[in-house]
Amino acid sequence: MPAPWSLDDIPWKDFEPAKVDPDLLRIAKAASLVERNANDYAIYLCNIFDDNPEFQKIVHQWAREEEQHGEALRRWVEMADANFDFEKSFRRFTEGFRIPIDADRSVRGSRTGELIARCVVEVGTSSYYSALADTSEEPVLEKICRNIASDEFRHYKLFYTYMQHYYPKDRPSIFARLRIALGRILESEDDELAYAYFCANDEAEPYVRKESSSEYMRRAYRCYKPQHLERAIAMTMKASRLPLNDRLLRGLAWMAHRFLRWRARSAPA
Numbered sequence: 001m002p003a004p005w006s007l008d009d010i011p012w013k014d015f016e017p018a019k020v021d022p023d024l025l026r027i028a029k030a031a032s033l034v035e036r037n038a039n040d041y042a043i044y045l046c047n048i049f050d051d052n053p054e055f056q057k058i059v060h061q062w063a064r065e066e067e068q069h070g071e072a073l074r075r076w077v078e079m080a081d082a083n084f085d086f087e088k089s090f091r092r093f094t095e096g097f098r099i100p101i102d103a104d105r106s107v108r109g110s111r112t113g114e115l116i117a118r119c120v121v122e123v124g125t126s127s128y129y130s131a132l133a134d135t136s137e138e139p140v141l142e143k144i145c146r147n148i149a150s151d152e153f154r155h156y157k158l159f160y161t162y163m164q165h166y167y168p169k170d171r172p173s174i175f176a177r178l179r180i181a182l183g184r185i186l187e188s189e190d191d192e193l194a195y196a197y198f199c200a201n202d203e204a205e206p207y208v209r210k211e212s213s214s215e216y217m218r219r220a221y222r223c224y225k226p227q228h229l230e231r232a233i234a235m236t237m238k239a240s241r242l243p244l245n246d247r248l249l250r251g252l253a254w255m256a257h258r259f260l261r262w263r264a265r266s267a268p269a
């Protein structure tokens with residue numbers, strides 16, 4: 001099945017260099033590397049679901065779409081910064097960051113757990129790109145981020161459908177589901193994004209995870225509005241099969257927004 005959009009659908013001629021936000025440029029560089037590296041996750045997922053050819057086919061299509069996200073961001077970044085050397089940054093990133101592609105069992109303990117974690121990742125990316133689109137005044141980046149956000153939302157629905165299929169077989173406990181969801185959210189501050197930020201922005205060695213992570217967070221977290229977080233929390237709770245009502249949702253979104261603002265402010269400038 002072809003992807004719902006291609007690079008030719010992006011209105012590149014509308015690019016307005018004067019409207020490029022330098023902070024968004026730096027985090028878009030990091031995102032281009034992470035997205036472009038999706039094939040390693042596809043190999044990992046195909047190993048975990050080795051007896052499900054239908055799902056494997058979907059995973060390959062998913063990886064192609066994720067790689068296209070990387071290509072679209074790369075092209076925009078190259079227009080905004082002629083000195084950006086994608087290939088050099090990507091090589092540096094993939095040499096220093098590896099996921100366990102040889103694993104034959106999910107690092108989340110079960111296939112349902114793996115799919116809950118995948119849902120959480122797609123929730124994170126769909127809300128992240130919505131927040132970037134809402135923040136960018138440069139129209140081409142805004143369009144790219146809107147397209148990516150809608151793909152990520154569709155990916156969420158895809159992994160959610162398969163999670164429902166595997167759930168009756170695995171039945172992870174409520175604590176296991178909570179641990180997987182929370183664990184995956186906390187991992188978003190781990191090495192992958194911080195290291196991508198470091199490699200993409202040609203930072204000088206040595207790599208200090210805490211510093212690169214702060215640099216990244218300071219720029220990314222300021223883009224979030226409460227509505228992005230409300231939607232992300234509702235989707236995460238649904239994927240984890242955790243109970244939620246309107247009051248709890250509003251309370252959690254309020255706390256998450258305060259937390260991100262605090263993280264953005266407390267990161268060293």
Ligand SMILES: [Fe+2]
Binds near residue numbers: 035065125152
């Ligand atoms: Fe993506």
Ligand SMILES: [Fe+2]
Binds near residue numbers: 066122125151152155
């Ligand atoms: Fe995705």
